[in-house]
Structures are given as structure tokens and as C-alpha cells.
Amino acid sequence: xxxxxxxxxxxxxxxxxxxxxxxxxxxxxxxxxxxxxxxxxxxxxxxxxxxxxxxxxxxxxxxxxxxxxxxxxxxxxxxxxxxxxxxxxxxxxxxxxxxxxxxxxxxxxxxxxxxxxxxxxxxxxxxxxxxxxxxxxxxxxxxxxxxxxxxxxxxxxxxxxxxxxxxxxxxxxxxxxxx
Numbered sequence: 001x002x003x004x005x006x007x008x009x010x011x012x013x014x015x016x017x018x019x020x021x022x023x024x025x026x027x028x029x030x031x032x033x034x035x036x037x038x039x040x041x042x043x044x045x046x047x048x049x050x051x052x053x054x055x056x057x058x059x060x061x062x063x064x065x066x067x068x069x070x071x072x073x074x075x076x077x078x079x080x081x082x083x084x085x086x087x088x089x090x091x092x093x094x095x096x097x098x099x100x101x102x103x104x105x106x107x108x109x110x111x112x113x114x115x116x117x118x119x120x121x122x123x124x125x126x127x128x129x130x131x132x133x134x135x136x137x138x139x140x141x142x143x144x145x146x147x148x149x150x151x152x153x154x155x156x157x158x159x160x161x162x163x164x165x166x167x168x169x170x171x172x173x174x175x176x177x178x179x
Contacts, residue, residue: 038077
């Protein structure tokens with residue numbers, strides 16, 4: 001039985017690898033997607049990081065990436081404070097905002113690339129009771145006490161707090177009515 005399953009997997013890989021290779025994006029396409037996350041005044045001079053590698057060294061302190069999570073196609077551009085927050089989330093390290101940080105996601109989150117609004121480490125975010133996909137938006141991190149009194153309910157139609165009871169709490173600011 002195990003041999004049969006391995007044979008099926010090998011056959012699948014042999015049959016579909018050419019299709020995967022054809023569908024793979026070029027570096028230019030990934031860079032263009034990364035830059036699409038923020039206004040050109042920011043992204044044109046930003047550092048571009050693709051798959052964890054700097055592919056273009058910028059000059060303005062911003063970092064743009066074609067994916068928030070590997071392969072999700074949800075581009076974002078972050079200032080230095082947001083890069084600190086993302087590093088902390090990625091390493092499950094403690095984080096405390098002591099200043100304002102801004103992240104642009106002008107393309108929003110493609111279908112299926114959302115998250116749990118309360119738990120950045122939810123094992124299967126799409127099955128979370130509070131799964132959310134946000135269209136074009138800004139993310140703003142501020143000292144946590146500044147978030148007091150702001151709803152954490154994305155259905156209210158305006159800004160809301162994401163990951164409220166974690167060190168990574170931040171303000172989500174939708175900038176389009178298309179949600």
C-alpha cells in the first residue's frame with residue numbers, strides 16, 4: 001500500500017512538474033507585485049525582498065515583498081517598525097511597539113490568504129471562527145494603549161484591531177468599499 005501511494009506521488013510529480021514550472025512567476029513579476037503594495041513614491045525606492053532574499057537594495061527605509069506568507073500573493077510594503085513586528089511574529093518573539101509603524105497592502109489579501117483576527121498562529125486560519133480577508137488596507141502599529149476603545153470586529157465597516165490580545169496588536173484600516 002505504501003509503495004503504491006509513493007508510486008502515485010512520483011507519477012503526479014512527473015506529470016505536473018512541467019505545468020508547475022510554466023506557471024512559476026518570473027522575478028520581474030514578483031518584483032512588480034511587491035511594488036504594487038504601496039504608492040510608487042514609496043515602492044520605487046524601497047528594498048525588495050523575494051523569498052527571503054534582497055533582490056533590490058532601496059534607499060528610503062521601506063521594504064516591499066510580493067508575499068506576506070510564502071506563496072500567498074498578498075504583497076506588502078513595510079517601514080522599519082513593521083519589519084520588527086513581522087520578525088517578532090515570524091519567530092514568536094515578544095514585541096512591544098513604542099512608536100508608530102506603517103504597512104501598506106494596497107492589493108489586499110487574495111482569496112484564501114486571510115488570517116484569524118485573534119490568533120496569528122492559528123493552525124488553520126481559514127477554519128478560524130474569526131477568519132478575515134481584508135481588501136486594500138493599511139496596517140498601523142502603535143503603542144498598545146493607543147488601541148483602547150477601538151473595535152476588534154472587522155464587520156463594523158471601519159478600522160479595527162487585529163490580534164488584539166497579543167503583543168502584535170495593530171490597527172487595520174480598510175481603504176476601499178470593495179469588501
